[in-house]
Amino acid sequence: MTAVLPDTALRIDGVSRFFGTGAAQVQALDNVSLDVRSGEFLCLLGASGCGKSTLLGLIAGLDAPSTGTVDTAGRRTGMMFQDSALLPWLTAGGNVEVPLRLRGIRRAERRARVDELLSMVRLAGMADRRPHELSGGMRQRVSLARAFAQEADILCMDEPFGALDAMTRDLLHDELERIWRQTGVTVIFVTHDVREAVRLGDRIVLLSSRPGRVAEVFDVDIDRPRRIDSTQVAELATRVTTRLREEVGRHGH
Numbered sequence: 001m002t003a004v005l006p007d008t009a010l011r012i013d014g015v016s017r018f019f020g021t022g023a024a025q026v027q028a029l030d031n032v033s034l035d036v037r038s039g040e041f042l043c044l045l046g047a048s049g050c051g052k053s054t055l056l057g058l059i060a061g062l063d064a065p066s067t068g069t070v071d072t073a074g075r076r077t078g079m080m081f082q083d084s085a086l087l088p089w090l091t092a093g094g095n096v097e098v099p100l101r102l103r104g105i106r107r108a109e110r111r112a113r114v115d116e117l118l119s120m121v122r123l124a125g126m127a128d129r130r131p132h133e134l135s136g137g138m139r140q141r142v143s144l145a146r147a148f149a150q151e152a153d154i155l156c157m158d159e160p161f162g163a164l165d166a167m168t169r170d171l172l173h174d175e176l177e178r179i180w181r182q183t184g185v186t187v188i189f190v191t192h193d194v195r196e197a198v199r200l201g202d203r204i205v206l207l208s209s210r211p212g213r214v215a216e217v218f219d220v221d222i223d224r225p226r227r228i229d230s231t232q233v234a235e236l237a238t239r240v241t242t243r244l245r246e247e248v249g250r251h252g253h
């Protein structure tokens with residue numbers, strides 16, 4: 001194994017993951033190897049059940065590989081899910097504050113940080129609202145602010161905008177891209193939406209159907225900011241979709 005370069009945020013080396021034992025055993029991932037650059041926006045794409053969430057969980061340190069290694073060289077990882085999973089008894093501000101509390105940040109600093117984070121997702125003045133008083137898009141903005149409150153070096157996002165309407169999703173793509181550029185965080189973004197991957201990613205890693213293997217890696221050489229409905233995005237999305245169809249077809253799904 002070669003040394004991890006300083007600008008490598010994450011090295012996944014020969015990772016397989018099995019669940020269960022005996023006849024009921026399922027192989028979710030098969031010998032996945034991948035280096036992710038520091039500050040890169042990497043999209044993981046693949047058919048349902050190909051192991052995207054499993055791989056993300058391994059990167060986030062929520063799970064351990066059966067074989068192989070995931071090396072984040074001590075970098076802090078954070079997580080954001082599709083469901084905003086806000087705590088209903090806390091306000092928007094209270095939710096964003098949770099990771100700050102967990103990290104032992106003092107009250108006055110927490111307050112200031114919460115205001116900053118809510119402004120960053122354009123929810124200044126909404127700190128006292130409760131989740132049920134917010135729209136789905138606003139809840140996901142709070143969730144985004146909470147994700148950034150983790151101050152992770154590597155942010156793992158599991159279809160964070162999957163449940164939103166197209167308009168809201170478009171806006172949140174813009175916000176996420178802006179914040180990603182401002183903070184320099186490394187993002188690992190799971191999606192099954194090809195256009196979303198092309199809209200956001202520096203690279204797209206296409207996983208094969210179960211067990212997930214790296215089927216192909218696409219570089220997205222399109223200037224930012226991108227528009228999801230631009231011709232360039234559509235053209236690359238068509239190429240990626242064709243490849244994705246081949247992968248799905250190969251496994252008879």
Ligand SMILES: Nc1ncnc2c1ncn2[C@@H]1O[C@H](COP(=O)(O)OP(=O)(O)OP(=O)(O)O)[C@@H](O)[C@H]1O
Nearest residue numbers: 019026028047048049050051052053054055192210
């Ligand atoms: N804890 C577990 N126990 C048993 N099987 C599991 C477990 N977690 C995942 N699997 C299986 O591993 C495979 C990969 O699941 P995973 O959720 O990673 O796929 P995915 O690509 O994220 O799917 P989707 O796009 O539908 O969310 C699936 O067959 C799933 O049923």
